Amino acid sequence: MPATIRDIRARTGLSVATISKYLNGGNVLPENRVKLQAAISELHYEVNEIARGLVTNKTKTVGVLVYSIESLFNGTLLKYIGEALRSLGYGMLICDSSEDEEVEAQSLRFLVNKKVDGIIVVPVADHSAFLKPARDAGIPVVLMDRSLMDEEHDCVKIDNRMAAFRAMRLLLDNRHEKIAVICSQVEYTGIQRYKGFLEAMEQAGLPVPAEYRKCGRHAMDFGYQSMKELLELNNRPTAVFMTNYEITLGAVMAVKESSFRCPEDISMLGFDDLILSKVVDPKMYMVVQPMREMSEKAVELLLERIENSREKKTGEKKFNEKKSEMPVEIIMGTRIQEGNSIRFLG
Amino acid sequence: MPATIRDIRARTGLSVATISKYLNGGNVLPENRVKLQAAISELHYEVNEIARGLVTNKTKTVGVLVYSIESLFNGTLLKYIGEALRSLGYGMLICDSSEDEEVEAQSLRFLVNKKVDGIIVVPVADHSAFLKPARDAGIPVVLMDRSLMDEEHDCVKIDNRMAAFRAMRLLLDNRHEKIAVICSQVEYTGIQRYKGFLEAMEQAGLPVPAEYRKCGRHAMDFGYQSMKELLELNNRPTAVFMTNYEITLGAVMAVKESSFRCPEDISMLGFDDLILSKVVDPKMYMVVQPMREMSEKAVELLLERIENSREKKTGEKKFNEKKSEMPVEIIMGTRIQEGNSIRFLG
DNA sequence: CTGTTAGCGCTTTCAG
DNA sequence: CTGAAAGCGCTAACAG
Numbered sequence A, B: 001m002p003a004t005i006r007d008i009r010a011r012t013g014l015s016v017a018t019i020s021k022y023l024n025g026g027n028v029l030p031e032n033r034v035k036l037q038a039a040i041s042e043l044h045y046e047v048n049e050i051a052r053g054l055v056t057n058k059t060k061t062v063g064v065l066v067y068s069i070e071s072l073f074n075g076t077l078l079k080y081i082g083e084a085l086r087s088l089g090y091g092m093l094i095c096d097s098s099e100d101e102e103v104e105a106q107s108l109r110f111l112v113n114k115k116v117d118g119i120i121v122v123p124v125a126d127h128s129a130f131l132k133p134a135r136d137a138g139i140p141v142v143l144m145d146r147s148l149m150d151e152e153h154d155c156v157k158i159d160n161r162m163a164a165f166r167a168m169r170l171l172l173d174n175r176h177e178k179i180a181v182i183c184s185q186v187e188y189t190g191i192q193r194y195k196g197f198l199e200a201m202e203q204a205g206l207p208v209p210a211e212y213r214k215c216g217r218h219a220m221d222f223g224y225q226s227m228k229e230l231l232e233l234n235n236r237p238t239a240v241f242m243t244n245y246e247i248t249l250g251a252v253m254a255v256k257e258s259s260f261r262c263p264e265d266i267s268m269l270g271f272d273d274l275i276l277s278k279v280v281d282p283k284m285y286m287v288v289q290p291m292r293e294m295s296e297k298a299v300e301l302l303l304e305r306i307e308n309s310r311e312k313k314t315g316e317k318k319f320n321e322k323k324s325e326m327p328v329e330i331i332m333g334t335r336i337q338e339g340n341s342i343r344f345l346g
Numbered sequence C: 001c002t003g004t005t006a007g008c009g010c011t012t013t014c015a016g
Numbered sequence D: 001c002t003g004a005a006a007g008c009g010c011t012a013a014c015a016g
Helices: A005-012 A016-023 A030-043 A049-056 A072-087 A101-113 A128-136 A160-173 A188-203 A220-232 A245-257 A291-314 B005-012 B016-023 B030-043 B049-056 B072-087 B101-113 B128-136 B160-173 B188-203 B220-232 B245-257 B291-314
Strands: A061-066 A091-096 A118-122 A141-144 A155-158 A179-184 A213-216 A239-242 A267-271 A285-288 A329-332 A335-337 B061-066 B091-096 B118-122 B141-144 B155-158 B179-184 B213-216 B239-242 B267-271 B285-288 B329-332 B335-337
Touching (some): A005 A016, A016 A030, A049 B049, A061 A072, A072 A091, A072 A118, A072 A245, A072 A291, A072 B072, A101 A118, A118 A291, A160 A239, A160 A267, A160 A285, A220 A239, B005 B016, B016 B030, B061 B072, B061 B101, B072 B091, B072 B118, B072 B291, B101 B118, B101 B128, B128 B141, B141 B291, B160 B188, B160 B267, B160 B285, B179 B188, B239 B245, B245 B267, B291 B329
Parallel strands (some): A061 A091, A091 B091, A141 A155, A179 A213, A179 A239, A239 A267, A267 A285, B118 B141, B141 B155, B155 B329, B179 B213, B179 B239, B239 B267, B267 B285
């Protein structure tokens, strides 16, 4: 039903090649240009990207695969990624893994079959097997926020271990000694943050009893449940470190519902500030990642990879442009969002 | 680089037609089936959806265009839409309008050019002009949450006016008389809710002074700013009705930062409960929409439309299946999330 | 600058 | 059940 290039030919008498050239920004005689513009608008012609993609073998589209689309963290990332991509003339195909490795693998295949030019993924899986179809198809992949256990990949993230380690100073400097942690242990990122926590405690010469170590899923209800348990302990901690947004959210809920007050009864240090610190009372201390910059860097790196892989196919070899073929890990810095959720234990 | 159907032919000696048939679930001789399975897995063959789409003229993909991807409301919708779609064998192409009508129009065209089979949109524009490319291309569109001013479209939403009107009972029954409203006036939905508010007030015989009517953008900072202004009024309202999630969020922030307490000094009634009522103290009274059901209905309706439009093209006419060609508006019910953010004014 | 001619990888008649 | 052949709508040489 929609108009094709041939309808335009019928209307203008020009050849498909000329029309195609015009559509792709080539030069045509002024009179022809006018004819073409007229025909295109009269026929409501729109390029069939499917057909174009088939021949050019590129779609000007990148796939973005996130572990959960309803996570505010991912929503924020997606916003920035989308903006960066749009400004560079790329479209974005978003897929939701729904926290499920199988769905993730399936979605990745979907993206590959859709012939996206590249893929950005915030993975749920912790090993690289699911990326195989992309590799086989020669589609560049850039990870964000989480890297994988078994292999190094292009990745944009923060130094999670270090960020956690440093953030712990806030608690330690305020003389806290009984510090608990609620962390996710399903992904690399969560584990790194946990390590940072442990190192800080060890360096401070403080013990971390088993009941202070809540390691589980990356989910609000896990944070909620864990905080509840911590508050019911006879030997209650004076402070709790929560290592991601969902967990922080859940923990805040638990405290709100309890009879304990923050920071009077319990001090809190969270991770990934997304409006939470602005809505919740008291204002939370939080480790914050530069989400916009991370997104932009990821897009930049991906597009570079796409560029490179095309050159390789074309056989071009600009000798003085030896971009590294090795995986690159871009490590961004973090900052601390100040609040008043930490009490000084004089 | 990726394997094609022809590589499989070379490996199996079968014709492309047979291979294609197999790929699409057709019957082949058992021995051939075995050969094909082997070849496919050895070559890591994956169907090229681009090529397939070119000939079948369908992509098994629906586009979803939301006004802002970082809005939790949309994130939640997207999650449910994605699940419904996946369960029906459809992929989802998400675009973010970034609250910008131009981006929206451009994204819609992007989706059309990508030849999605149908489009679900939670629009930022309030008139239907931007949908024209989809109509021209014969691509069905289903709106969600917001309908358009100038024309009726297939749409899944709640009765916003009525929901607001009814929710106001909560305030009125608690003897509130000085009630302010913070609402969005940019989209149809916001306006309807505002009307519902006004009607409730009028019916109760209560005046609404100009300074109690905060009509503006659908944004957290607007809610924040407006609430601040309301709290500074000499003639402070005793209750405030906030007509969407972002505004509610902002308003909650403003109250938190002020010296006023909810519900002691100010009662609050919000809209669209997304975790907010679980994190914030006091627990908010809120109007909640059945987001999962709305998403499922939207998908169902869209797929029905897609089905129908194909039949029309094929010329099929099953006489006893006269689905309406008229726009359908599906109106879902709402419920009230109880809380303790409303004070009884004895 | 313009036109002719091949395909891109797949599905789809239509014979066999 | 299988195969040969004709495109889907577009781009990309290569001549003119």
